Amino acid sequence: DVKVTQSSRYLVKRTGEKVFLECVQDMDHENMFWYRQDPGLGLRLIYFSYDVKMKEKGDIPEGYSVSREKKERFSLILESASTNQTSMYLCASSFGGTGGPNTEAFFGQGTRLTVV
């Protein structure tokens, strides 16, 4: 059974803290994604990685960075957490490469982060 696992379901952090959100997939997927979801705004792409050590900015990268040191793990980093980063964060993965058929993405259960 395919799986995308996010390290925490709920997280509470203080303003100014450095926050790490971890995502692990067991499907040997090349692509990994980080989204945030807020009421009325849907899912917005923060960052995307299509290979180890490769990353691409999504629609709202400001205030975030990412790390992809191993194929199965994609970390989202909030360098200095702020209250406007309180949100649901979702990780996803999918097959990548070039030329083959594009396939579905699989999502984790999400991490609800509250910054106080």
Add this chain to the structure above:
Amino acid sequence: DAKTTQPTSMDCAEGRAANLPCNHSTISGNEYVYWYRQIHSQGPQYIIHGLKNNETNEMASLIITEDRKSSTLILPHATLRDTAVYYCIRRGGLLTGGGNKLTFGTGTQLKVEL
């Protein structure tokens, strides 16, 4: 940025067919239409995708107009468990290395009621 347009919300009676429309009038020839849904407090789940022919699987049917400018997701016998936000997404049919982003809109909140 690939865009689709969906109604904000829809209601459906349990046991009836739920027909969810999506407009993608600027879709290009190599883009597929994907549908996902998100049940409250869970991550999005893939439902179905198609290029130009109608598609059916165990979850739903996808009807794409001949000009490909719009499509309809059909849940043939909606149940209370189908209450969710449904997302219609345009996506390239072939993997393109660094270009395989998945961009969501705000989706349609489907409410299935007794």
